Amino acid sequence: MDTAATLDAVAEELAEARRVLFITGAGISADSGLPTYRGVGGLYEEDLTAEGFSIEEALSGPMLHQHPQITWKYLAQIERTCRDARPNRAHQVIADLERRGTAVTVFTQNIDGLHRQAGSSDVIEIHGRLHHLHCTRCSYETEVDSFSDLELPPACPRCNALVRPRVVLFGESLPQMEMEQLLRTLDAGPDMVFSIGTSSLFPYVAEPVLWASEQGITTVEINPGTTPVSPFADHRITQGAAATLEALWQRLR
Structure with a gap:
């Protein structure tokens, strides 16, 4: 399936999704200059x-x-x-989806605070905020x-x-409260799980995608490179986060 057809398919499912989990890494902030x-x-x-x-x-x-x-x-x-740094279109589209009425949870490795600046309210900052x-x-x-x-x-x-x-510095434990928040999000049953701009090398970042795949929940990976979760993604878009999410937003509109 070519990129345009993949975007069409993802946008069609996203339009019907009630609850969506976005897992984000440093790649989503690349277009903010980080x-x-x-x-x-x-x-x-x-x-x-x-x-x-x-x-x-x-x-x-x-x-x-x-x-x-x-x-x-x-x-x-x-x-x-x-x-x-300021939020880019990737951060903004995720926040726009929430304002549109979708129940959106963001599980981010980033400490830059850009998801909150963009307007997302349910943000799990697993590594904290600088x-x-x-x-x-x-x-x-x-x-x-x-x-x-x-x-x-x-x-x-x-x-x-x-x-x-x-x-969370190297050698320190992950915050228990945030991990419990992620588990509650998974228990609620997201309709789609997106992995965006993360290498997915840490188990706690990859496992929600693997779990969703096992549960038959639609999984989407947006990443120019291949990662450990790539074989488990129903849809893979090997482009940057900002351009991809903007293209999805235009299809939703």
Whole structure:
């Protein structure tokens, strides 16, 4: 089936879908100018940092506690990249579907907050959100627009303990509440499951697609490359996310 015919088929099913789960990775933010390579949310491609660590070590929970200045250095690099990014048509179309009346849940690996900026309300940010900061000791938390005015590593204004972004660093556990939210979404029975712009290398990202395939739920993958879930997708569109979702939206209209 060629791309146009695949888009027609997906749009036809999407028009009838009552509940849709979108699983998104760094590729959906590529048209917002964000990189898709290594690091938390994508940023770093060198073998070692200036300090001689892999980026996975620098952006890990143990490093944050032992040498917070190192972890915060690379978190700040990521934040500078994300700071001026704005939602692209992929984010907007997903939000438009919700406004159109479809029950949409977004399960995203991204920490850039762009799905929420676009207007999606049911967003499971499994890796957290970069601009949401909290104290490692007390209950202090805050949302910031940028890290530019922070003294790094920042100290809590209440108890002077270390403040960190509410993101999942390497070596840390996934948030239980968000995983339970995903399970509730699957239990509700989505009519379609989309995998968009993710390499699907982590089991918790691939398994919802595999589960949907086993349940006979329509699965769609939008990704220029091949991933572990590609053989389980009913429809594969090997193009970028923004152009593909815009093409689907035009068909729905």
